Amino acid sequence: TLPGPPQGSWLTGHLPQLNTPQVHRFCQDCAQKYGGMFKLRLVHMRLVVVSDPLLVQTVISRGGGLPKAFRLYNTVDELFSPKSIRAFFNTHSYDDWKVVRKVTAPAFSPANVRKAFPVLLRVTNELCDVLAGKVVAGQDVVEMSEAAMRVTLDVLGPTAYGYDFKARTYAYCEMFEIIPPLLGEFTLRSTNPLRPLVHRCLPFLPAARKYRQRVQACHRWWEVLAKSVRAVDLDKAAAEGDTSLRVCLAQLPFDDDHLIPNIAAYLIAGFETTAHSIAWTLYEIASHPAVQQRVEAELAAAGLLGPAARQLEFGDLAALPFLNCVLKESMRLHPVASTGTIRVADKEMNLGGYRLACGTLLWVPFITMLTSNHNWERGEDFWPERWEMDVPRLVAASASGPTAVGNAASPAKTYLPFSDGPRNCIGQNLALMEARAVLASMVSRFTLEVAPEMGSREDVRADEVMKLTLQCGKGIRLKLKLRQ
Numbered sequence: 001t002l003p004g005p006p007q008g009s010w011l012t013g014h015l016p017q018l019n020t021p022q023v024h025r026f027c028q029d030c031a032q033k034y035g036g037m038f039k040l041r042l043v044h045m046r047l048v049v050v051s052d053p054l055l056v057q058t059v060i061s062r063g064g065g066l067p068k069a070f071r072l073y074n075t076v077d078e079l080f081s082p083k084s085i086r087a088f089f090n091t092h093s094y095d096d097w098k099v100v101r102k103v104t105a106p107a108f109s110p111a112n113v114r115k116a117f118p119v120l121l122r123v124t125n126e127l128c129d130v131l132a133g134k135v136v137a138g139q140d141v142v143e144m145s146e147a148a149m150r151v152t153l154d155v156l157g158p159t160a161y162g163y164d165f166k167a168r169t170y171a172y173c174e175m176f177e178i179i180p181p182l183l184g185e186f187t188l189r190s191t192n193p194l195r196p197l198v199h200r201c202l203p204f205l206p207a208a209r210k211y212r213q214r215v216q217a218c219h220r221w222w223e224v225l226a227k228s229v230r231a232v233d234l235d236k237a238a239a240e241g242d243t244s245l246r247v248c249l250a251q252l253p254f255d256d257d258h259l260i261p262n263i264a265a266y267l268i269a270g271f272e273t274t275a276h277s278i279a280w281t282l283y284e285i286a287s288h289p290a291v292q293q294r295v296e297a298e299l300a301a302a303g304l305l306g307p308a309a310r311q312l313e314f315g316d317l318a319a320l321p322f323l324n325c326v327l328k329e330s331m332r333l334h335p336v337a338s339t340g341t342i343r344v345a346d347k348e349m350n351l352g353g354y355r356l357a358c359g360t361l362l363w364v365p366f367i368t369m370l371t372s373n374h375n376w377e378r379g380e381d382f383w384p385e386r387w388e389m390d391v392p393r394l395v396a397a398s399a400s401g402p403t404a405v406g407n408a409a410s411p412a413k414t415y416l417p418f419s420d421g422p423r424n425c426i427g428q429n430l431a432l433m434e435a436r437a438v439l440a441s442m443v444s445r446f447t448l449e450v451a452p453e454m455g456s457r458e459d460v461r462a463d464e465v466m467k468l469t470l471q472c473g474k475g476i477r478l479k480l481k482l483r484q
């Protein structure tokens, strides 16, 4: 039989270990010990956790991959739609998913994403101006996850919905009050199936009340954004060759009830994810002075450093190779989609030499894949230079893992922060453009230091929390100094 860790409770299985904000670390530790395939029990559900790259390919990519385990995604139904109608992200209808994926895909072509660069640049410059003002006023410690969210929300606002949230000005923005806490709540719900039941049975509990209020506030926002999407003049858009996400969403052959969850899904998937990836990367740059110096040197050579820097251009983003290595490495070490994807075996199958019954749930936690010592040399170190080496140096060639399937000296893809196969991240081109532009702009304007209240790297690791996305509990607090 498959190996697996001891159960925390005879009744609920591994629920006590999974129902924590550090669920990703539990998976990670188990993979180090039990290898690239092990088993867990969550109350009545049996899960097989897979992180061996070859096996992951079978689960998510090969032949279209296995279907998502839709019933496990039902925790977010209430958030996406007042009628609990599912978005394409978590629908069980292959046809609904395919329609939305196909109609909205043009918005994320490289050429179309490039059209969003002027908005991104303006928003990033304005945010940097606001931060510079704060530094001059003596408020030089800035929480970078929040700052980055202000950029990503203000890029998504106009391009996806024709709406300006004006988050970059640091004026009050309700999204910040409702979305981050709700994502935390949904993570707790996904690892503790009893939690929604408790909230339903005891609606007067403060946590249950707050949850309801926030979900209702989201529903009001989805209405506002749907109205703006509906206002698109499709003939004019066609004449102008406008294939922005707003236009693509307006083209969906859906009534409002079915449009709304897809509007919500794009906002939820596209705003926090990119922002936390940016914040983690800024943390790594600030923590490694030698890395910061190399990024500075690269920017200086391109004329992009300091007060006399020229304006960043789209073409610069691909011409900053070391900055891109730093981003890539940070997204490996701090994958925001740490808990990954859950799939279901739609027929009896053989995986890694084990026979799995039809209906078996297969969990691919990306953090395990991306940082496991079975898959990577120095898997838990921040080592951006690895991306300057030949591909064989990326993967540990050792065959000394604890189980036969735990070793991955294989040619299969090991770097999947955006997942893989047909259900991979549709927004990755946009995310990468945003991250590169914000990182280059921040290092161009400021020198970065980790604020003392962040503590050591170990403290930061101990403070990691999964709130659908991987975050640092106290945020990423950096001390900024204006470059002279």
Ligand code: HEM
Pocket: 088, 089, 090, 101, 156, 265, 266, 269, 270, 271, 273, 274, 275, 277, 336, 337, 340, 341, 342, 417, 418, 419, 422, 423, 424, 425, 426, 427, 428, 430, 431, 432
């Ligand atoms: C660094 C930033 C990002 C990361 C790391 C990321 C990662 C991922 C991952 C791992 C998945 C697969 C999830 C699963 O299988 O359950 C996914 C799906 C998705 N992402 Fe992203 N994402 C990012 C940014 C974005 C952006 C900017 C957008 C759009 C504006 C976006 C939209 C989506 C959508 C709609 C899906 C569902 C696709 C489908 O089911 O066909 N993401 N993302």
